[in-house]
Amino acid sequence: MQSNPTEGSVQPLLSVRGVQKIYKVDAGEIEAVRNLTFDLRPGELVCLVGPSGSGKTTLLKIIAGLMAPTSGEVVLAGKKVTEPPKDMAVVFQEYGRSLFPWMTVRGNVELPLKNAGIAKAERNQLVDDALEAVGLAHVPTSYPWQLSGGMQQRVAIARAVAYQPKVLLMDEPFAAVDAQTRADLEDLVRSVWEKLGVTILFVTHDIDESVYLGERVVVLSSSPTVVQEDIVIDLPEKRDQLTTRSLPRFVELRNHVYEQIQIAKQNKGQAAPAASAAPRTTVPHVSAATHGVLADGGGSGDGS
Numbered sequence: 001m002q003s004n005p006t007e008g009s010v011q012p013l014l015s016v017r018g019v020q021k022i023y024k025v026d027a028g029e030i031e032a033v034r035n036l037t038f039d040l041r042p043g044e045l046v047c048l049v050g051p052s053g054s055g056k057t058t059l060l061k062i063i064a065g066l067m068a069p070t071s072g073e074v075v076l077a078g079k080k081v082t083e084p085p086k087d088m089a090v091v092f093q094e095y096g097r098s099l100f101p102w103m104t105v106r107g108n109v110e111l112p113l114k115n116a117g118i119a120k121a122e123r124n125q126l127v128d129d130a131l132e133a134v135g136l137a138h139v140p141t142s143y144p145w146q147l148s149g150g151m152q153q154r155v156a157i158a159r160a161v162a163y164q165p166k167v168l169l170m171d172e173p174f175a176a177v178d179a180q181t182r183a184d185l186e187d188l189v190r191s192v193w194e195k196l197g198v199t200i201l202f203v204t205h206d207i208d209e210s211v212y213l214g215e216r217v218v219v220l221s222s223s224p225t226v227v228q229e230d231i232v233i234d235l236p237e238k239r240d241q242l243t244t245r246s247l248p249r250f251v252e253l254r255n256h257v258y259e260q261i262q263i264a265k266q267n268k269g270q271a272a273p274a275a276s277a278a279p280r281t282t283v284p285h286v287s288a289a290t291h292g293v294l295a296d297g298g299g300s301g302d303g304s
Protein backbone atom coordinates (compact mmCIF):
# COMPACT_ATOMS: atom_id res chain seq x y z
CA MET A 1 0.00 0.00 0.00
CA GLN A 2 1.06 3.59 -0.54
CA SER A 3 -0.53 6.75 0.76
CA ASN A 4 -2.57 8.99 -1.46
CA PRO A 5 -0.41 12.00 -2.48
CA THR A 6 -3.42 14.37 -2.64
CA GLU A 7 -4.62 13.42 0.83
CA GLY A 8 -5.18 16.39 3.12
CA SER A 9 -4.46 19.08 0.48
CA VAL A 10 -8.08 20.39 0.25
CA GLN A 11 -10.43 21.40 3.07
CA PRO A 12 -13.16 18.78 3.55
CA LEU A 13 -16.79 19.65 2.80
CA LEU A 14 -18.16 16.88 5.00
CA SER A 15 -16.33 15.51 8.04
CA VAL A 16 -17.36 12.47 10.03
CA ARG A 17 -15.34 12.69 13.25
CA GLY A 18 -15.14 9.88 15.80
CA VAL A 19 -18.81 8.98 15.35
CA GLN A 20 -20.09 6.34 17.77
CA LYS A 21 -23.67 5.09 18.07
CA ILE A 22 -24.97 2.96 20.91
CA TYR A 23 -28.63 1.90 20.67
CA LYS A 24 -30.43 1.43 23.97
CA VAL A 25 -32.63 -1.68 23.85
CA ASP A 26 -34.63 -3.59 26.48
CA ALA A 27 -31.80 -6.12 26.91
CA GLY A 28 -29.17 -3.40 27.37
CA GLU A 29 -27.09 -1.62 24.76
CA ILE A 30 -25.98 -2.35 21.19
CA GLU A 31 -22.84 -0.58 20.02
CA ALA A 32 -23.60 -0.38 16.29
CA VAL A 33 -20.92 2.10 15.29
CA ARG A 34 -17.74 2.34 17.35
CA ASN A 35 -15.56 5.04 15.84
CA LEU A 36 -15.96 6.37 12.31
CA THR A 37 -13.74 9.07 10.91
CA PHE A 38 -13.48 10.11 7.27
CA ASP A 39 -13.80 13.22 5.09
CA LEU A 40 -15.39 14.09 1.76
CA ARG A 41 -13.69 16.86 -0.19
CA PRO A 42 -15.85 19.20 -2.31
CA GLY A 43 -16.98 17.51 -5.51
CA GLU A 44 -15.89 13.99 -4.53
CA LEU A 45 -17.90 10.86 -5.29
CA VAL A 46 -17.21 8.41 -2.47
CA CYS A 47 -18.77 4.96 -2.08
CA LEU A 48 -19.33 3.30 1.28
CA VAL A 49 -19.43 -0.51 1.46
CA GLY A 50 -19.53 -2.91 4.37
CA PRO A 51 -21.02 -6.22 5.44
CA SER A 52 -24.73 -6.42 6.19
CA GLY A 53 -25.44 -4.91 9.60
CA SER A 54 -22.20 -2.92 9.66
CA GLY A 55 -24.03 0.30 10.38
CA LYS A 56 -24.31 1.94 6.95
CA THR A 57 -27.90 3.05 7.51
CA THR A 58 -27.12 4.16 11.06
CA LEU A 59 -24.23 6.28 9.75
CA LEU A 60 -26.32 7.78 6.95
CA LYS A 61 -29.09 8.77 9.37
CA ILE A 62 -26.49 10.48 11.57
CA ILE A 63 -24.89 12.31 8.61
CA ALA A 64 -28.36 13.40 7.41
CA GLY A 65 -29.11 14.86 10.85
CA LEU A 66 -32.01 12.47 11.43
CA MET A 67 -30.37 10.86 14.48
CA ALA A 68 -27.78 12.10 16.98
CA PRO A 69 -24.55 10.13 17.50
CA THR A 70 -23.75 8.93 21.01
CA SER A 71 -20.38 10.63 20.66
CA GLY A 72 -18.40 12.30 17.89
CA GLU A 73 -19.75 14.71 15.32
CA VAL A 74 -20.57 15.36 11.68
CA VAL A 75 -19.50 18.72 10.25
CA LEU A 76 -20.87 20.08 6.95
CA ALA A 77 -19.15 23.14 5.47
CA GLY A 78 -17.73 24.05 8.89
CA LYS A 79 -21.06 23.68 10.74
CA LYS A 80 -21.90 20.84 13.11
CA VAL A 81 -24.92 18.81 11.91
CA THR A 82 -27.63 18.76 14.59
CA GLU A 83 -30.73 18.57 12.33
CA PRO A 84 -31.33 17.82 8.62
CA PRO A 85 -29.12 20.41 6.88
CA LYS A 86 -30.56 22.57 4.10
CA ASP A 87 -27.58 21.78 1.92
CA MET A 88 -28.12 18.03 1.88
CA ALA A 89 -30.46 15.76 -0.08
CA VAL A 90 -31.02 12.02 0.31
CA VAL A 91 -32.06 9.43 -2.28
CA PHE A 92 -33.36 6.21 -0.72
CA GLN A 93 -33.71 2.71 -2.12
CA GLU A 94 -37.50 2.75 -1.83
CA TYR A 95 -38.41 5.21 -4.55
CA GLY A 96 -41.99 3.89 -4.49
CA ARG A 97 -42.43 5.23 -0.98
CA SER A 98 -40.48 8.45 -1.41
CA LEU A 99 -42.52 9.83 -4.35
CA PHE A 100 -46.05 11.17 -3.95
CA PRO A 101 -48.30 9.10 -6.26
CA TRP A 102 -50.94 11.84 -6.58
CA MET A 103 -48.39 14.37 -7.86
CA THR A 104 -47.01 14.48 -11.39
CA VAL A 105 -43.30 13.99 -12.07
CA ARG A 106 -42.97 17.77 -12.27
CA GLY A 107 -44.92 18.25 -9.02
CA ASN A 108 -42.71 15.78 -7.16
CA VAL A 109 -39.49 17.42 -8.33
CA GLU A 110 -40.82 20.91 -7.61
CA LEU A 111 -42.12 20.24 -4.08
CA PRO A 112 -38.90 20.75 -2.05
CA LEU A 113 -38.22 23.94 -4.04
CA LYS A 114 -41.70 25.25 -3.19
CA ASN A 115 -41.15 24.38 0.46
CA ALA A 116 -37.84 26.26 0.36
CA GLY A 117 -39.71 29.37 -0.90
CA ILE A 118 -37.94 29.55 -4.27
CA ALA A 119 -39.72 31.87 -6.72
CA LYS A 120 -41.84 30.32 -9.50
CA ALA A 121 -39.62 31.30 -12.46
CA GLU A 122 -36.46 29.94 -10.82
CA ARG A 123 -38.32 26.80 -9.73
CA ASN A 124 -39.43 26.12 -13.29
CA GLN A 125 -35.89 26.49 -14.57
CA LEU A 126 -34.43 24.21 -11.86
CA VAL A 127 -37.09 21.53 -12.51
CA ASP A 128 -36.55 21.72 -16.30
CA ASP A 129 -32.77 21.39 -15.87
CA ALA A 130 -33.08 18.48 -13.43
CA LEU A 131 -35.54 16.55 -15.64
CA GLU A 132 -33.27 17.15 -18.62
CA ALA A 133 -30.22 15.94 -16.63
CA VAL A 134 -31.92 12.61 -15.77
CA GLY A 135 -33.48 12.10 -19.22
CA LEU A 136 -37.10 12.68 -18.16
CA ALA A 137 -37.85 15.95 -19.92
CA HIS A 138 -40.48 14.12 -22.01
CA VAL A 139 -42.70 12.94 -19.12
CA PRO A 140 -43.28 15.93 -16.80
CA THR A 141 -47.03 15.39 -16.57
CA SER A 142 -46.92 11.63 -15.96
CA TYR A 143 -47.60 10.20 -12.51
CA PRO A 144 -44.95 8.05 -10.77
CA TRP A 145 -47.14 4.94 -10.92
CA GLN A 146 -47.25 5.24 -14.72
CA LEU A 147 -43.45 4.90 -14.90
CA SER A 148 -41.04 1.94 -14.60
CA GLY A 149 -39.01 1.45 -11.40
CA GLY A 150 -35.90 2.86 -13.05
CA MET A 151 -37.78 5.95 -14.24
CA GLN A 152 -39.23 6.48 -10.77
CA GLN A 153 -35.73 6.39 -9.30
CA ARG A 154 -34.72 8.99 -11.94
CA VAL A 155 -37.53 11.21 -10.62
CA ALA A 156 -36.14 10.82 -7.09
CA ILE A 157 -32.65 11.76 -8.36
CA ALA A 158 -34.07 14.74 -10.29
CA ARG A 159 -35.85 15.93 -7.14
CA ALA A 160 -32.59 15.72 -5.18
CA VAL A 161 -30.44 17.52 -7.75
CA ALA A 162 -33.05 20.24 -8.51
CA TYR A 163 -32.67 21.23 -4.89
CA GLN A 164 -28.98 21.95 -5.59
CA PRO A 165 -27.59 20.33 -2.46
CA LYS A 166 -23.93 20.62 -1.54
CA VAL A 167 -23.98 16.95 -0.57
CA LEU A 168 -26.11 14.16 -2.02
CA LEU A 169 -26.47 11.02 0.11
CA MET A 170 -27.60 7.90 -1.74
CA ASP A 171 -28.63 4.88 0.36
CA GLU A 172 -28.49 1.76 -1.83
CA PRO A 173 -30.56 3.58 -4.43
CA PHE A 174 -30.46 0.89 -7.11
CA ALA A 175 -30.96 -2.23 -5.00
CA ALA A 176 -34.56 -2.68 -6.19
CA VAL A 177 -34.08 -2.37 -9.98
CA ASP A 178 -33.00 -4.92 -12.60
CA ALA A 179 -29.36 -5.24 -13.70
CA GLN A 180 -29.71 -3.37 -17.02
CA THR A 181 -31.58 -0.46 -15.41
CA ARG A 182 -29.02 -0.44 -12.64
CA ALA A 183 -26.17 -0.02 -15.13
CA ASP A 184 -28.04 2.88 -16.79
CA LEU A 185 -28.66 4.55 -13.42
CA GLU A 186 -25.00 4.14 -12.42
CA ASP A 187 -24.03 6.00 -15.59
CA LEU A 188 -26.68 8.61 -14.81
CA VAL A 189 -25.13 9.23 -11.39
CA ARG A 190 -21.66 9.65 -12.93
CA SER A 191 -23.01 12.04 -15.57
CA VAL A 192 -25.04 14.13 -13.09
CA TRP A 193 -21.98 14.26 -10.82
CA GLU A 194 -19.74 15.38 -13.70
CA LYS A 195 -22.23 17.99 -14.95
CA LEU A 196 -23.28 19.47 -11.62
CA GLY A 197 -20.16 18.97 -9.50
CA VAL A 198 -22.21 17.83 -6.49
CA THR A 199 -20.45 15.93 -3.68
CA ILE A 200 -21.87 12.41 -3.40
CA LEU A 201 -21.73 9.76 -0.66
CA PHE A 202 -23.11 6.57 -2.20
CA VAL A 203 -23.89 3.56 0.03
CA THR A 204 -24.02 0.20 -1.72
CA HIS A 205 -23.82 -3.54 -1.05
CA ASP A 206 -22.40 -4.08 -4.51
CA ILE A 207 -18.61 -4.16 -4.68
CA ASP A 208 -18.40 -3.78 -8.48
CA GLU A 209 -20.78 -0.83 -8.32
CA SER A 210 -18.66 0.88 -5.65
CA VAL A 211 -15.48 0.55 -7.75
CA TYR A 212 -17.22 1.57 -10.99
CA LEU A 213 -18.75 4.70 -9.46
CA GLY A 214 -16.35 5.94 -6.83
CA GLU A 215 -13.24 8.05 -6.72
CA ARG A 216 -12.75 6.44 -3.31
CA VAL A 217 -14.29 3.43 -1.62
CA VAL A 218 -14.58 3.48 2.17
CA VAL A 219 -14.83 -0.07 3.52
CA LEU A 220 -16.52 -0.48 6.90
CA SER A 221 -15.72 -3.28 9.34
CA SER A 222 -18.40 -5.46 10.91
CA SER A 223 -20.34 -3.91 13.78
CA PRO A 224 -19.19 -2.32 16.12
CA THR A 225 -17.95 -0.44 13.11
CA VAL A 226 -14.76 1.41 12.27
CA VAL A 227 -13.38 2.36 8.86
CA GLN A 228 -11.45 -0.70 7.78
CA GLU A 229 -9.86 0.86 4.69
CA ASP A 230 -10.21 3.99 2.60
CA ILE A 231 -9.23 3.08 -0.97
CA VAL A 232 -8.38 5.43 -3.85
CA ILE A 233 -10.00 4.25 -7.10
CA ASP A 234 -7.37 5.26 -9.63
CA LEU A 235 -9.38 4.36 -12.73
CA PRO A 236 -9.67 6.78 -15.67
CA GLU A 237 -12.26 9.51 -15.02
CA LYS A 238 -14.25 8.69 -18.16
CA ARG A 239 -15.96 5.42 -17.36
CA ASP A 240 -18.25 3.17 -19.31
CA GLN A 241 -19.76 -0.13 -18.42
CA LEU A 242 -17.88 -2.24 -20.96
CA THR A 243 -14.43 -0.64 -21.14
CA THR A 244 -13.99 0.27 -17.47
CA ARG A 245 -15.20 -3.06 -16.11
CA SER A 246 -12.83 -4.90 -18.48
CA LEU A 247 -9.73 -3.03 -17.31
CA PRO A 248 -7.22 -5.16 -15.37
CA ARG A 249 -7.05 -2.37 -12.78
CA PHE A 250 -10.84 -2.56 -12.27
CA VAL A 251 -10.51 -6.29 -11.57
CA GLU A 252 -7.62 -5.68 -9.14
CA LEU A 253 -9.54 -3.02 -7.26
CA ARG A 254 -12.80 -4.96 -7.01
CA ASN A 255 -10.87 -8.01 -5.81
CA HIS A 256 -9.12 -5.89 -3.20
CA VAL A 257 -12.45 -4.51 -1.93
CA TYR A 258 -13.92 -8.03 -1.98
CA GLU A 259 -11.00 -9.28 0.09
CA GLN A 260 -11.48 -6.47 2.61
CA ILE A 261 -15.19 -7.31 2.97
CA GLN A 262 -14.30 -10.99 3.57
CA ILE A 263 -11.83 -9.93 6.28
CA ALA A 264 -14.55 -7.75 7.84
CA LYS A 265 -17.01 -10.67 7.81
CA GLN A 266 -14.46 -13.10 9.30
CA ASN A 267 -13.77 -10.63 12.12
CA LYS A 268 -17.50 -10.42 12.95
CA GLY A 269 -18.10 -10.71 16.66
CA GLN A 270 -14.54 -9.75 17.53
CA ALA A 271 -14.00 -6.34 19.04
CA ALA A 272 -13.11 -3.86 16.32
CA PRO A 273 -10.21 -1.57 17.18
CA ALA A 274 -11.19 1.85 18.48
CA ALA A 275 -9.29 3.85 15.86
CA SER A 276 -8.51 7.27 17.25
CA ALA A 277 -7.62 8.94 13.95
CA ALA A 278 -8.73 8.67 10.33
CA PRO A 279 -7.26 5.56 8.71
CA ARG A 280 -4.70 6.22 6.00
CA THR A 281 -6.07 6.40 2.49
CA THR A 282 -4.49 3.70 0.37
CA VAL A 283 -3.93 2.89 -3.28
CA PRO A 284 -3.78 -0.89 -3.40
CA HIS A 285 -1.05 -2.71 -5.30
CA VAL A 286 -1.73 -6.03 -6.95
CA SER A 287 -0.90 -8.84 -4.55
CA ALA A 288 -0.78 -12.60 -4.83
CA ALA A 289 -3.53 -12.74 -2.22
CA THR A 290 -5.71 -10.46 -4.33
CA HIS A 291 -5.33 -12.75 -7.33
CA GLY A 292 -6.10 -15.64 -5.03
CA VAL A 293 -9.64 -14.34 -4.59
CA LEU A 294 -10.32 -14.94 -8.27
CA ALA A 295 -8.57 -18.30 -8.25
CA ASP A 296 -10.81 -19.32 -5.36
CA GLY A 297 -13.86 -18.34 -7.36
CA GLY A 298 -14.73 -15.50 -5.00
CA GLY A 299 -16.43 -13.51 -7.71
CA SER A 300 -19.65 -12.40 -6.04
CA GLY A 301 -20.27 -8.71 -6.39
CA ASP A 302 -22.43 -8.61 -3.30
CA GLY A 303 -20.79 -7.20 -0.23
CA SER A 304 -23.47 -8.44 2.14
Ligand SMILES: Nc1ncnc2c1ncn2[C@@H]1O[C@H](COP(=O)(O)OP(=O)(O)OP(=O)(O)O)[C@@H](O)[C@H]1O
Pocket residue numbers: 023024025030031032050051052053054055056057058059223304
Ligand atom coordinates in the same frame (compact mmCIF):
# COMPACT_ATOMS: atom_id res chain seq x y z
N1 LIG B 1 -33.16 1.18 16.07
C1 LIG B 1 -32.27 0.23 16.42
N2 LIG B 1 -32.28 -0.30 17.66
C2 LIG B 1 -31.36 -1.22 18.02
N3 LIG B 1 -30.40 -1.71 17.21
C3 LIG B 1 -30.34 -1.23 15.96
C4 LIG B 1 -31.28 -0.23 15.50
N4 LIG B 1 -30.97 0.06 14.19
C5 LIG B 1 -29.91 -0.71 13.88
N5 LIG B 1 -29.53 -1.49 14.92
C6 LIG B 1 -28.39 -2.42 14.98
O1 LIG B 1 -27.22 -1.69 14.61
C7 LIG B 1 -26.38 -2.44 13.75
C8 LIG B 1 -26.18 -1.71 12.43
O2 LIG B 1 -27.44 -1.65 11.71
P1 LIG B 1 -27.64 -0.86 10.35
O3 LIG B 1 -29.03 -1.09 9.89
O4 LIG B 1 -27.20 0.54 10.52
O5 LIG B 1 -26.60 -1.62 9.40
P2 LIG B 1 -26.54 -1.70 7.78
O6 LIG B 1 -25.10 -1.82 7.45
O7 LIG B 1 -27.30 -0.54 7.20
O8 LIG B 1 -27.33 -3.05 7.51
P3 LIG B 1 -27.85 -3.62 6.09
O9 LIG B 1 -26.68 -3.66 5.18
O10 LIG B 1 -28.33 -4.99 6.45
O11 LIG B 1 -28.95 -2.69 5.63
C9 LIG B 1 -27.06 -3.81 13.60
O12 LIG B 1 -26.49 -4.67 14.57
C10 LIG B 1 -28.51 -3.52 13.92
O13 LIG B 1 -29.15 -4.66 14.45
